[in-house]
Amino acid sequence: MNATQLSAFIVPLNTGPNYFLKHLPLTSKGGVERTAGMKSGFIHLESDDEVSWHTTGSKEELLIILRGEATVKLGAKIARPMTVTGPAAFYIPPETGHSVRNNGTEALEYVYVVAALPAAPPVLQVHKGGPGWEGSRPG
Numbered sequence: 001m002n003a004t005q006l007s008a009f010i011v012p013l014n015t016g017p018n019y020f021l022k023h024l025p026l027t028s029k030g031g032v033e034r035t036a037g038m039k040s041g042f043i044h045l046e047s048d049d050e051v052s053w054h055t056t057g058s059k060e061e062l063l064i065i066l067r068g069e070a071t072v073k074l075g076a077k078i079a080r081p082m083t084v085t086g087p088a089a090f091y092i093p094p095e096t097g098h099s100v101r102n103n104g105t106e107a108l109e110y111v112y113v114v115a116a117l118p119a120a121p122p123v124l125q126v127h128k129g130g131p132g133w134e135g136s137r138p139g
Contacts, residue, residue: 040114068085
C-alpha cells in the first residue's frame with residue numbers, strides 16, 4: 001500500500017464502564033486496509049483491572065492516558081512499576097514486554113497506538129570489475 005491509497009477517516013469512541021475495544025476498525029467494510037500499518041485501540045479499565053503481560057514485538061507503542069492512573073510495568077515481569085497519571089503519553093520501545101494496570105480508585109481510560117518500524121534503507125553495494133568498470137572514478 002502506498003500513501004496515495006490512504007484517506008482520512010473518523011472512528012467514534014464509546015466510553016464508559018464495560019467498554020473495551022481491542023482494535024479500532026482500521027479496515028473498510030470491503031476489508032481494505034485503511035492505514036499503512038498502524039493499529040490503535042481504546043481501553044477502559046475499572047479499578048484493579050489489568051491488560052496482562054504482552055510485548056510490542058517489532059513495533060513501537062504509545063499509550064495516551066486520557067484519564068485515571070496507569071501502573072505500567074516494562075521489561076522483565078518483575079520490573080518495578082511506573083505510575084502515569086492522565087492526561088499524559090507514555091512511549092514503549094520495540095521488543096519491550098509490558099502490562100498496564102489500574103491501581104487507582106477511578107476508571108482508567110487510554111488509547112494505544114502501535115506502529116511498525118520503517119523498513120531499513122537498502123544497503124548500497126559496490127561491485128568492482130563489472131560491465132563499465134574501468135577502475136577509474138567519474139570526472
